[in-house]
Amino acid sequence: MTTFRSSIPVLYLCLASVISAGCAGMPLASWNPYYRNQWEHDEKIAPTYHAKIRDLVAIRSAAPQMTAAEQEDHSQKLLVIYREDRNTQIAAHAIAALAEFPTAASLEGLRLAVEHADQEVRMAGCRGWGRKQSPEALDTLARILGSDSDLDVRLAAADELKAYRDPKALQALGLVLGENNPALQYRAIASLKQNTGRDLGNNVDAWRQSLQDGNLAPAQNENVVQKLRSWF
Secondary structure (H helix, E strand, C coil): CHHHHHHHHHHHHHHHCCCCCCCCCCCHHHHCHHHHHHHHHHHCCCCCHHHHHHHHHHHHHHHHHCCHHHHHHHHHHHHHHHHHCCCHHHHHHHHHHHCCCCCHHHHHHHHHHCCCCCHHHHHHHHHHHHHHCCHHHHHHHHHHHHHCCCHHHHHHHHHHHHHCCCHHHHHHHHHHCCCCCHHHHHHHHHHHHHHHCCCCCCCHHHHHHHHHCCCCCCCCCHHHHHHHHCCC
16 A cells, blocks of 8 residues: 555646646635745645645546546546545545546446545545436435435435436435435425426425325336335
8 A cells, every 4th residue: 555655646747747727626825925835845745735636626627528548547547546645635526536537447436435434525426426327326326315424415415316307316305305304305305306397395295295196206107106105
């Protein structure tokens, strides 16, 4: 593991080779000339926290323009950074960047992220899975919504489920409506409005009843309707 950690600055330098000037996402403190000069001095030795964030944001933006070979190469580097950099904010940004790559390394990183001890990394994992729009992404988000120990992570999962017109998404969001947590209920309703195309206001009972009756089934199929009714 020591060998990998010592290679982290090199990985950032490799990633930085595709980054153009004027990247977004820098903290407001970067406008302070004193700190900017200090960071530039530190970056001559090794990438600073602020430089790493800047580079990861830029890589995330550049991903769609890369060739398949470049995407594979950069996603592997991002996965190493996620695994080896001890700063959880760096890990979260690495996951956000990885989510933009259609690679096996991207999926591996997202699977690891949603099991991370830090809530910010798990939230980044939820947002990343939301980008994938796949059966695995749907299953993962539904599981996290129903089981994660942190409210913010569950809220992130509920928000990402809004894009899925699928019985599994409705089931996961519908079960949340039965919990005595206004924040979760509100977020679940917001997602249900998106993925059903219906607007029943913010009345929890109305949404629960409509789901139970099968009125919000994403497909006109009797089996789907019966499945929806069985949840309540």
